[in-house]
């Protein structure tokens with residue numbers, strides 16, 4: 425069976441600078457692959473390349489064995505790829521439920537469907553809010569949510585499209601220590617209980633150790649290591665890339 429995602433020699437340059445350099449790896453269905461690496465290593469740029477936000481200038485990208493290198497974001501989303509962003513993408517004055525309902529309407533297809541009554545999506549909205557632990561906050565304005573709840577809402581919006589392959593870019597960013605366990609549990613459930621394949625950029629190793637099947641280490645745009653968490657943490661090259669910082 426073809427891997428869910430495969431990169432072969434993928435590269436991206438901007439203004440003469442190589443940001444992502446010759447990255448190759450494959451991800452199997454149901455795997456959880458975490459990306460770590462120093463600031464500016466190219467992790468977000470790699471996610472931009474995988475999701476189709478920017479085109480690869482070298483190499484190829486395949487989803488389920490189909491070459492999508494020339495495809496944009498929408499075409500890759502139709503193949504089951506969805507992503508969240510490092511910075512929040514919510515509308516502060518809009519309610520939690522409205523965010524999910526609009527995503528449901530957008531995912532529902534052609535423009536004529538946008539005029540369907542809100543009630544048509546009520547069941548789907550309630551279901552997604554329950555799965556993400558936000559049902560009790562349905563009427564709250566997104567701007568009034570805690571950081572952890574905002575991250576959950578971003579996941580809820582993503583889940584409307586039922587992506588099989590989810591790219592999560594630092595979902596714990598800005599989240600308070602008290603909220604990290606619940607958010608971690610939600611991500612674990614989307615992976616283990618719902619069987620989704622997950623790629624996640626995360627700086628906190630303690631979060632990743634209970635989640636990731638494999639760790640990918642980015643450094644200066646290259647893939648420095650890709651192995652089990654235990655093997656990566658024992659890797660001398662990885663240790664020196666972090667200049668002696670404990671992983």
Ligand SMILES: Nc1ncnc2c1ncn2[C@@H]1O[C@H](COP(=O)(O)OP(=O)(O)OP(=O)(O)O)[C@@H](O)[C@H]1O
Pocket residue numbers: 438439443461462463464465466467468469470510642
């Ligand atoms: N559009 C762009 N134009 C110019 N330089 C860019 C662009 N996008 C990214 N870069 C540069 O590419 C490098 C990698 O950035 P990227 O955001 O991918 O790293 P990262 O590993 O995700 O970092 P962080 O952990 O800080 O989010 C950085 O030096 C950044 O300044």
